[in-house]
Amino acid sequence: MPKMLSKEDNELLTRTGRGTPMGELFRRFWLPALLPSELPAPDCDPIRLRILGEDLIAFRDTNSNVGFLANNCPHRGASLFFGRNEESGLRCVYHGWKFDVSGTCVDMPNEPAESDFRTKVSTQAYPAAEYAGLVWIYMGPAERKPPLPLYQWCTRPDADKTTGTKWMQESNYAQALEGNIDSSHVGFLHKTFDHPTFRSGGRLESTQQVTATRETDFGFVYGARRDTPDGQFYWRVTTYAMPTFTQIASQSRAGNGIFVIPRDDETHWWITVNPPRPADEPERVQDPSMIGLLNGTAIADPATLGLIPGTWRRVRNKDNDYMLDRNMQRTHNYTGLPGNRAQDQAVTESMGTIMDRTTEHLGAADTAVIVMRRVLMRLARRLQDGLEPEMVSHPDRFQTTPMNVTTEQGDFQELWDAHEREFKAALASRG
Numbered sequence: 001m002p003k004m005l006s007k008e009d010n011e012l013l014t015r016t017g018r019g020t021p022m023g024e025l026f027r028r029f030w031l032p033a034l035l036p037s038e039l040p041a042p043d044c045d046p047i048r049l050r051i052l053g054e055d056l057i058a059f060r061d062t063n064s065n066v067g068f069l070a071n072n073c074p075h076r077g078a079s080l081f082f083g084r085n086e087e088s089g090l091r092c093v094y095h096g097w098k099f100d101v102s103g104t105c106v107d108m109p110n111e112p113a114e115s116d117f118r119t120k121v122s123t124q125a126y127p128a129a130e131y132a133g134l135v136w137i138y139m140g141p142a143e144r145k146p147p148l149p150l151y152q153w154c155t156r157p158d159a160d161k162t163t164g165t166k167w168m169q170e171s172n173y174a175q176a177l178e179g180n181i182d183s184s185h186v187g188f189l190h191k192t193f194d195h196p197t198f199r200s201g202g203r204l205e206s207t208q209q210v211t212a213t214r215e216t217d218f219g220f221v222y223g224a225r226r227d228t229p230d231g232q233f234y235w236r237v238t239t240y241a242m243p244t245f246t247q248i249a250s251q252s253r254a255g256n257g258i259f260v261i262p263r264d265d266e267t268h269w270w271i272t273v274n275p276p277r278p279a280d281e282p283e284r285v286q287d288p289s290m291i292g293l294l295n296g297t298a299i300a301d302p303a304t305l306g307l308i309p310g311t312w313r314r315v316r317n318k319d320n321d322y323m324l325d326r327n328m329q330r331t332h333n334y335t336g337l338p339g340n341r342a343q344d345q346a347v348t349e350s351m352g353t354i355m356d357r358t359t360e361h362l363g364a365a366d367t368a369v370i371v372m373r374r375v376l377m378r379l380a381r382r383l384q385d386g387l388e389p390e391m392v393s394h395p396d397r398f399q400t401t402p403m404n405v406t407t408e409q410g411d412f413q414e415l416w417d418a419h420e421r422e423f424k425a426a427l428a429s430r431g
Protein backbone atom coordinates (compact mmCIF):
# COMPACT_ATOMS: atom_id res chain seq x y z
CA MET A 1 0.00 0.00 0.00
CA PRO A 2 1.47 3.39 -0.97
CA LYS A 3 2.15 5.35 2.19
CA MET A 4 2.19 8.80 0.70
CA LEU A 5 2.11 10.78 -2.49
CA SER A 6 5.24 12.04 -4.18
CA LYS A 7 5.59 15.80 -4.42
CA GLU A 8 4.82 15.53 -8.14
CA ASP A 9 1.66 13.53 -7.58
CA ASN A 10 0.52 15.94 -4.90
CA GLU A 11 0.88 18.76 -7.41
CA LEU A 12 -0.96 16.71 -10.02
CA LEU A 13 -3.85 16.03 -7.65
CA THR A 14 -4.26 19.52 -6.25
CA ARG A 15 -3.55 22.01 -9.05
CA THR A 16 -6.56 22.86 -11.20
CA GLY A 17 -5.62 26.10 -12.93
CA ARG A 18 -5.83 26.33 -16.73
CA GLY A 19 -3.18 24.17 -18.38
CA THR A 20 -2.58 21.88 -15.39
CA PRO A 21 -3.41 18.19 -16.00
CA MET A 22 -6.10 18.08 -13.29
CA GLY A 23 -7.40 21.49 -14.32
CA GLU A 24 -7.84 20.24 -17.87
CA LEU A 25 -9.62 17.12 -16.61
CA PHE A 26 -12.10 19.20 -14.59
CA ARG A 27 -12.64 21.36 -17.67
CA ARG A 28 -13.97 18.32 -19.55
CA PHE A 29 -16.99 18.11 -17.20
CA TRP A 30 -20.03 20.28 -16.70
CA LEU A 31 -19.55 21.67 -13.19
CA PRO A 32 -22.13 23.18 -10.84
CA ALA A 33 -21.23 26.82 -10.41
CA LEU A 34 -24.11 28.87 -9.02
CA LEU A 35 -27.42 28.57 -7.29
CA PRO A 36 -30.12 29.99 -9.60
CA SER A 37 -31.09 32.39 -6.80
CA GLU A 38 -27.75 34.17 -7.19
CA LEU A 39 -29.08 35.52 -10.49
CA PRO A 40 -32.73 35.93 -9.51
CA ALA A 41 -34.21 37.74 -12.54
CA PRO A 42 -33.51 38.92 -16.09
CA ASP A 43 -31.13 41.91 -16.16
CA CYS A 44 -30.31 41.50 -12.46
CA ASP A 45 -26.97 42.56 -10.97
CA PRO A 46 -23.93 40.78 -12.40
CA ILE A 47 -21.91 38.79 -9.85
CA ARG A 48 -18.34 37.62 -9.44
CA LEU A 49 -17.45 33.94 -9.58
CA ARG A 50 -14.04 32.37 -9.12
CA ILE A 51 -13.82 28.78 -10.31
CA LEU A 52 -10.81 26.62 -11.23
CA GLY A 53 -8.65 29.66 -10.53
CA GLU A 54 -10.43 31.84 -13.11
CA ASP A 55 -12.19 35.09 -12.26
CA LEU A 56 -15.48 35.35 -14.09
CA ILE A 57 -18.52 37.59 -14.12
CA ALA A 58 -21.89 35.87 -14.27
CA PHE A 59 -25.02 37.64 -15.43
CA ARG A 60 -28.56 36.85 -16.51
CA ASP A 61 -29.59 38.68 -19.65
CA THR A 62 -32.93 40.11 -20.71
CA ASN A 63 -34.05 36.72 -22.07
CA SER A 64 -33.05 35.03 -18.81
CA ASN A 65 -30.01 33.32 -20.34
CA VAL A 66 -27.02 33.04 -18.03
CA GLY A 67 -23.60 34.11 -19.24
CA PHE A 68 -20.14 33.56 -17.79
CA LEU A 69 -17.64 36.13 -19.07
CA ALA A 70 -13.99 36.68 -18.19
CA ASN A 71 -13.72 39.29 -15.45
CA ASN A 72 -11.52 41.64 -17.47
CA CYS A 73 -12.91 43.49 -20.45
CA PRO A 74 -10.89 42.60 -23.57
CA HIS A 75 -10.50 46.30 -24.40
CA ARG A 76 -8.26 47.55 -21.61
CA GLY A 77 -9.11 45.22 -18.78
CA ALA A 78 -11.70 46.97 -16.61
CA SER A 79 -13.77 44.50 -14.59
CA LEU A 80 -17.13 43.66 -16.07
CA PHE A 81 -18.39 43.37 -12.51
CA PHE A 82 -19.04 47.09 -12.78
CA GLY A 83 -20.82 46.49 -16.07
CA ARG A 84 -24.35 47.58 -16.84
CA ASN A 85 -26.66 44.65 -17.53
CA GLU A 86 -28.95 45.97 -20.25
CA GLU A 87 -30.86 44.81 -23.34
CA SER A 88 -29.36 41.34 -23.75
CA GLY A 89 -25.80 42.15 -22.89
CA LEU A 90 -23.34 43.36 -20.32
CA ARG A 91 -21.83 46.76 -21.09
CA CYS A 92 -18.39 47.67 -19.78
CA VAL A 93 -18.75 51.04 -18.09
CA TYR A 94 -15.24 52.24 -19.01
CA HIS A 95 -15.72 52.82 -22.77
CA GLY A 96 -19.05 51.15 -23.39
CA TRP A 97 -18.10 47.92 -25.16
CA LYS A 98 -20.98 45.51 -24.78
CA PHE A 99 -20.95 41.68 -24.81
CA ASP A 100 -23.69 39.09 -25.01
CA VAL A 101 -23.74 35.75 -23.16
CA SER A 102 -21.69 34.12 -25.92
CA GLY A 103 -18.90 36.70 -25.52
CA THR A 104 -19.67 38.40 -28.84
CA CYS A 105 -19.06 42.13 -28.84
CA VAL A 106 -22.43 43.59 -29.86
CA ASP A 107 -21.62 47.28 -29.47
CA MET A 108 -18.44 49.39 -29.50
CA PRO A 109 -19.59 53.00 -29.20
CA ASN A 110 -16.13 54.58 -28.91
CA GLU A 111 -14.96 53.40 -32.35
CA PRO A 112 -15.97 54.97 -35.70
CA ALA A 113 -19.33 53.70 -36.94
CA GLU A 114 -17.74 52.49 -40.20
CA SER A 115 -15.10 50.46 -38.33
CA ASP A 116 -15.36 46.65 -38.35
CA PHE A 117 -13.12 46.40 -35.29
CA ARG A 118 -16.14 45.24 -33.26
CA THR A 119 -16.47 42.05 -35.31
CA LYS A 120 -12.83 41.21 -34.64
CA VAL A 121 -13.14 41.33 -30.86
CA SER A 122 -14.87 38.94 -28.52
CA THR A 123 -14.36 38.09 -24.89
CA GLN A 124 -13.81 34.75 -23.17
CA ALA A 125 -17.23 33.26 -22.44
CA TYR A 126 -18.15 29.83 -21.08
CA PRO A 127 -21.34 27.94 -21.81
CA ALA A 128 -23.89 27.92 -19.01
CA ALA A 129 -26.86 25.66 -18.38
CA GLU A 130 -29.61 26.04 -15.86
CA TYR A 131 -30.48 22.49 -15.06
CA ALA A 132 -31.80 20.30 -12.24
CA GLY A 133 -31.80 23.08 -9.66
CA LEU A 134 -28.30 24.45 -10.33
CA VAL A 135 -26.48 26.68 -12.80
CA TRP A 136 -23.69 24.74 -14.50
CA ILE A 137 -20.62 25.83 -16.39
CA TYR A 138 -18.50 24.14 -19.03
CA MET A 139 -14.96 25.53 -19.23
CA GLY A 140 -13.35 23.13 -21.70
CA PRO A 141 -12.71 23.23 -25.45
CA ALA A 142 -15.87 24.26 -27.31
CA GLU A 143 -15.68 21.33 -29.72
CA ARG A 144 -15.64 18.90 -26.79
CA LYS A 145 -18.66 20.21 -24.93
CA PRO A 146 -20.42 17.09 -23.60
CA PRO A 147 -24.11 16.51 -22.95
CA LEU A 148 -25.33 17.49 -19.51
CA PRO A 149 -24.62 14.77 -16.93
CA LEU A 150 -27.52 12.63 -15.69
CA TYR A 151 -26.65 12.46 -12.02
CA GLN A 152 -29.27 10.52 -10.13
CA TRP A 153 -31.36 13.51 -9.05
CA CYS A 154 -31.18 15.10 -12.51
CA THR A 155 -33.33 12.34 -13.99
CA ARG A 156 -36.22 12.88 -11.61
CA PRO A 157 -39.33 14.41 -13.19
CA ASP A 158 -39.28 17.08 -10.46
CA ALA A 159 -35.52 17.68 -10.72
CA ASP A 160 -36.04 21.40 -11.19
CA LYS A 161 -37.53 21.58 -7.69
CA THR A 162 -34.12 20.67 -6.31
CA THR A 163 -32.58 23.22 -4.00
CA GLY A 164 -28.89 23.68 -3.44
CA THR A 165 -26.74 25.15 -0.74
CA LYS A 166 -23.30 26.56 -1.24
CA TRP A 167 -20.43 28.02 0.72
CA MET A 168 -16.70 28.52 0.46
CA GLN A 169 -14.11 26.50 2.38
CA GLU A 170 -10.51 27.51 2.77
CA SER A 171 -8.54 24.52 1.59
CA ASN A 172 -7.72 22.72 -1.61
CA TYR A 173 -10.72 20.78 -2.96
CA ALA A 174 -9.00 17.40 -2.61
CA GLN A 175 -8.92 17.59 1.20
CA ALA A 176 -12.68 18.08 1.39
CA LEU A 177 -13.26 15.33 -1.16
CA GLU A 178 -11.08 12.94 0.82
CA GLY A 179 -13.25 13.67 3.87
CA ASN A 180 -16.43 12.92 1.96
CA ILE A 181 -15.33 9.41 1.01
CA ASP A 182 -13.61 8.59 4.28
CA SER A 183 -16.13 6.77 6.44
CA SER A 184 -13.55 5.89 9.07
CA HIS A 185 -13.74 9.39 10.58
CA VAL A 186 -17.51 9.31 11.01
CA GLY A 187 -17.51 7.18 14.15
CA PHE A 188 -15.02 9.51 15.74
CA LEU A 189 -15.06 13.11 14.52
CA HIS A 190 -18.86 13.29 14.39
CA LYS A 191 -19.69 11.31 17.53
CA THR A 192 -21.51 12.85 20.49
CA PHE A 193 -21.28 11.38 23.96
CA ASP A 194 -25.01 10.69 24.18
CA HIS A 195 -24.44 7.83 21.77
CA PRO A 196 -25.32 4.51 23.47
CA THR A 197 -21.71 3.31 23.46
CA PHE A 198 -20.75 6.21 25.67
CA ARG A 199 -23.73 5.92 28.02
CA SER A 200 -22.78 2.34 28.70
CA GLY A 201 -19.26 3.00 29.88
CA GLY A 202 -18.00 6.23 28.43
CA ARG A 203 -15.50 4.73 26.01
CA LEU A 204 -15.54 4.92 22.27
CA GLU A 205 -16.28 1.64 20.55
CA SER A 206 -13.75 0.63 17.95
CA THR A 207 -14.40 2.48 14.72
CA GLN A 208 -12.84 -0.37 12.76
CA GLN A 209 -14.93 -1.90 10.06
CA VAL A 210 -14.42 -4.14 7.10
CA THR A 211 -14.21 -2.08 3.95
CA ALA A 212 -14.29 -2.82 0.26
CA THR A 213 -13.87 -0.63 -2.78
CA ARG A 214 -14.77 -1.19 -6.36
CA GLU A 215 -13.88 0.92 -9.38
CA THR A 216 -16.83 1.54 -11.66
CA ASP A 217 -17.47 3.26 -14.98
CA PHE A 218 -18.47 6.44 -13.11
CA GLY A 219 -15.70 6.50 -10.48
CA PHE A 220 -15.84 4.09 -7.59
CA VAL A 221 -17.94 2.81 -4.71
CA TYR A 222 -16.86 2.25 -1.19
CA GLY A 223 -18.54 -0.22 1.15
CA ALA A 224 -18.18 -0.31 4.92
CA ARG A 225 -19.43 -3.49 6.58
CA ARG A 226 -20.46 -4.40 10.09
CA ASP A 227 -21.53 -7.87 11.15
CA THR A 228 -24.96 -7.99 12.75
CA PRO A 229 -25.59 -10.07 15.90
CA ASP A 230 -27.59 -12.60 13.87
CA GLY A 231 -24.72 -13.26 11.48
CA GLN A 232 -25.67 -11.02 8.57
CA PHE A 233 -23.71 -8.23 6.91
CA TYR A 234 -24.77 -4.61 7.23
CA TRP A 235 -23.34 -2.63 4.29
CA ARG A 236 -23.21 1.12 3.86
CA VAL A 237 -22.06 2.01 0.37
CA THR A 238 -20.91 5.50 -0.62
CA THR A 239 -20.74 6.41 -4.29
CA TYR A 240 -18.25 8.71 -5.94
CA ALA A 241 -19.12 9.98 -9.41
CA MET A 242 -16.52 11.92 -11.37
CA PRO A 243 -15.21 14.42 -10.86
CA THR A 244 -16.27 15.16 -7.25
CA PHE A 245 -19.88 14.15 -6.52
CA THR A 246 -20.36 11.95 -3.47
CA GLN A 247 -23.49 10.39 -2.04
CA ILE A 248 -23.33 8.77 1.35
CA ALA A 249 -25.25 5.67 2.25
CA SER A 250 -27.61 7.25 4.75
CA GLN A 251 -28.84 9.70 2.17
CA SER A 252 -32.18 8.97 0.66
CA ARG A 253 -33.18 7.74 -2.75
CA ALA A 254 -33.86 11.36 -3.60
CA GLY A 255 -30.27 11.74 -4.80
CA ASN A 256 -28.89 14.15 -2.21
CA GLY A 257 -25.18 14.61 -2.46
CA ILE A 258 -22.21 16.92 -2.28
CA PHE A 259 -19.95 18.49 -4.87
CA VAL A 260 -16.64 20.06 -4.00
CA ILE A 261 -15.56 22.35 -6.81
CA PRO A 262 -12.16 24.02 -6.89
CA ARG A 263 -12.51 27.79 -6.52
CA ASP A 264 -8.77 28.15 -6.81
CA ASP A 265 -6.00 25.94 -5.45
CA GLU A 266 -6.43 27.25 -1.87
CA THR A 267 -10.23 27.36 -1.63
CA HIS A 268 -13.20 25.41 -2.88
CA TRP A 269 -16.97 25.62 -3.24
CA TRP A 270 -19.00 23.19 -1.17
CA ILE A 271 -22.30 22.64 -3.00
CA THR A 272 -25.02 20.33 -1.73
CA VAL A 273 -28.02 19.21 -3.77
CA ASN A 274 -31.27 18.54 -2.00
CA PRO A 275 -33.96 17.19 -4.32
CA PRO A 276 -37.54 16.83 -3.08
CA ARG A 277 -38.09 13.66 -1.08
CA PRO A 278 -39.87 10.92 -3.09
CA ALA A 279 -43.52 10.74 -2.00
CA ASP A 280 -43.22 7.14 -0.80
CA GLU A 281 -40.09 7.74 1.23
CA PRO A 282 -40.38 8.47 4.93
CA GLU A 283 -38.96 11.75 6.08
CA ARG A 284 -35.53 11.44 7.57
CA VAL A 285 -35.34 12.52 11.16
CA GLN A 286 -33.21 15.62 11.19
CA ASP A 287 -30.36 15.10 13.61
CA PRO A 288 -29.84 18.45 15.32
CA SER A 289 -26.09 17.93 15.34
CA MET A 290 -26.24 17.79 11.55
CA ILE A 291 -27.84 21.19 11.29
CA GLY A 292 -25.41 23.32 13.22
CA LEU A 293 -25.67 25.97 15.85
CA LEU A 294 -25.14 29.65 15.60
CA ASN A 295 -24.61 31.42 18.91
CA GLY A 296 -26.33 28.52 20.63
CA THR A 297 -29.43 28.66 18.41
CA ALA A 298 -30.14 25.88 15.95
CA ILE A 299 -30.01 27.11 12.39
CA ALA A 300 -32.12 25.48 9.73
CA ASP A 301 -30.23 26.71 6.71
CA PRO A 302 -26.47 26.73 7.11
CA ALA A 303 -26.02 28.01 3.58
CA THR A 304 -27.57 31.35 4.36
CA LEU A 305 -27.76 31.82 8.11
CA GLY A 306 -24.30 30.39 8.74
CA LEU A 307 -22.59 32.81 6.35
CA ILE A 308 -21.01 36.16 7.03
CA PRO A 309 -23.40 38.51 5.21
CA GLY A 310 -22.17 39.50 1.77
CA THR A 311 -19.64 36.64 1.64
CA TRP A 312 -19.59 32.89 1.07
CA ARG A 313 -17.50 32.44 4.20
CA ARG A 314 -19.05 30.77 7.20
CA VAL A 315 -19.45 32.55 10.52
CA ARG A 316 -17.46 29.74 12.09
CA ASN A 317 -14.15 29.91 10.27
CA LYS A 318 -10.46 29.38 10.83
CA ASP A 319 -9.92 32.94 12.08
CA ASN A 320 -12.09 32.27 15.15
CA ASP A 321 -11.14 28.58 15.52
CA TYR A 322 -14.69 27.78 14.38
CA MET A 323 -15.90 29.18 17.73
CA LEU A 324 -14.56 26.07 19.40
CA ASP A 325 -16.15 25.35 22.79
CA ARG A 326 -13.67 23.53 25.05
CA ASN A 327 -16.36 22.87 27.62
CA MET A 328 -18.52 21.18 25.00
CA GLN A 329 -15.46 19.14 24.09
CA ARG A 330 -15.21 17.87 27.67
CA THR A 331 -18.85 16.98 28.04
CA HIS A 332 -20.59 16.61 24.68
CA ASN A 333 -18.39 15.48 21.81
CA TYR A 334 -14.77 15.13 20.72
CA THR A 335 -14.51 18.36 18.79
CA GLY A 336 -16.31 20.99 20.84
CA LEU A 337 -17.91 21.97 17.55
CA PRO A 338 -21.60 21.55 16.76
CA GLY A 339 -22.59 19.81 13.57
CA ASN A 340 -20.82 17.74 10.95
CA ARG A 341 -20.15 20.67 8.68
CA ALA A 342 -18.14 22.69 11.18
CA GLN A 343 -16.34 19.52 12.28
CA ASP A 344 -15.36 18.48 8.77
CA GLN A 345 -14.39 22.00 7.80
CA ALA A 346 -12.18 22.51 10.87
CA VAL A 347 -10.13 19.37 10.35
CA THR A 348 -9.74 19.66 6.59
CA GLU A 349 -8.76 23.35 6.71
CA SER A 350 -6.40 22.67 9.63
CA MET A 351 -4.30 20.41 7.38
CA GLY A 352 -3.07 23.54 5.59
CA THR A 353 -4.55 25.07 2.46
CA ILE A 354 -2.73 22.50 0.30
CA MET A 355 -1.92 19.45 2.40
CA ASP A 356 1.62 18.17 1.91
CA ARG A 357 0.83 14.53 1.21
CA THR A 358 4.51 13.55 1.18
CA THR A 359 4.34 13.50 4.98
CA GLU A 360 1.21 11.46 5.57
CA HIS A 361 0.92 7.86 6.76
CA LEU A 362 -1.93 6.02 5.13
CA GLY A 363 -3.37 2.91 6.75
CA ALA A 364 -5.86 0.26 5.77
CA ALA A 365 -8.73 2.60 6.72
CA ASP A 366 -7.60 5.03 4.01
CA THR A 367 -8.28 2.74 1.07
CA ALA A 368 -11.05 4.89 -0.37
CA VAL A 369 -8.79 7.94 -0.28
CA ILE A 370 -6.14 6.02 -2.20
CA VAL A 371 -8.64 4.81 -4.80
CA MET A 372 -10.09 8.29 -5.30
CA ARG A 373 -6.64 9.76 -5.93
CA ARG A 374 -5.75 6.91 -8.26
CA VAL A 375 -8.92 7.34 -10.34
CA LEU A 376 -8.57 11.12 -10.66
CA MET A 377 -4.82 11.13 -11.35
CA ARG A 378 -5.10 8.32 -13.89
CA LEU A 379 -7.73 10.22 -15.89
CA ALA A 380 -5.70 13.44 -15.69
CA ARG A 381 -2.58 11.66 -16.97
CA ARG A 382 -4.49 9.93 -19.75
CA LEU A 383 -5.90 13.24 -20.87
CA GLN A 384 -2.35 14.58 -21.11
CA ASP A 385 -1.67 11.65 -23.44
CA GLY A 386 -4.64 12.63 -25.58
CA LEU A 387 -7.15 10.14 -24.17
CA GLU A 388 -10.41 11.92 -23.37
CA PRO A 389 -12.38 10.84 -20.27
CA GLU A 390 -14.96 8.50 -21.74
CA MET A 391 -17.51 9.12 -19.07
CA VAL A 392 -18.41 12.66 -20.11
CA SER A 393 -19.87 11.44 -23.39
CA HIS A 394 -22.01 8.87 -21.55
CA PRO A 395 -24.26 11.06 -19.39
CA ASP A 396 -26.18 8.05 -18.04
CA ARG A 397 -23.05 6.79 -16.31
CA PHE A 398 -23.40 9.57 -13.76
CA GLN A 399 -26.53 7.84 -12.48
CA THR A 400 -25.72 5.92 -9.42
CA THR A 401 -27.18 5.51 -5.99
CA PRO A 402 -25.69 4.72 -2.61
CA MET A 403 -26.87 1.74 -0.63
CA ASN A 404 -27.68 0.93 2.96
CA VAL A 405 -28.55 -2.73 3.29
CA THR A 406 -28.47 -5.79 5.54
CA THR A 407 -27.85 -8.99 3.59
CA GLU A 408 -26.77 -12.56 3.89
CA GLN A 409 -23.00 -12.88 4.12
CA GLY A 410 -21.47 -12.61 0.68
CA ASP A 411 -19.13 -10.90 -1.67
CA PHE A 412 -19.18 -7.10 -1.96
CA GLN A 413 -18.55 -7.10 -5.70
CA GLU A 414 -21.56 -9.31 -6.32
CA LEU A 415 -23.68 -7.27 -3.96
CA TRP A 416 -22.82 -4.08 -5.85
CA ASP A 417 -23.45 -5.71 -9.23
CA ALA A 418 -26.90 -6.79 -8.10
CA HIS A 419 -27.65 -3.34 -6.71
CA GLU A 420 -26.61 -1.66 -9.93
CA ARG A 421 -28.69 -4.04 -12.04
CA GLU A 422 -31.73 -3.36 -9.89
CA PHE A 423 -31.18 0.36 -9.92
CA LYS A 424 -30.77 0.51 -13.69
CA ALA A 425 -33.87 -1.67 -14.19
CA ALA A 426 -35.89 0.61 -11.94
CA LEU A 427 -34.74 3.63 -13.92
CA ALA A 428 -35.54 1.96 -17.21
CA SER A 429 -39.05 1.01 -16.09
CA ARG A 430 -39.67 4.59 -14.98
CA GLY A 431 -38.76 5.66 -18.50
Ligand code: FES
Nearest residue numbers: 073075076092095
Ligand atom coordinates in the same frame (compact mmCIF):
# COMPACT_ATOMS: atom_id res chain seq x y z
S1 FES B 1 -12.04 48.66 -20.76
FE1 FES B 1 -14.00 47.94 -21.24
S2 FES B 1 -14.69 49.24 -22.81
FE2 FES B 1 -12.68 49.94 -22.38
Ligand SMILES: [Fe+2]
Nearest residue numbers: 179190340344
Ligand atom coordinates in the same frame (compact mmCIF):
# COMPACT_ATOMS: atom_id res chain seq x y z
FE1 LIG C 1 -17.41 14.14 7.97
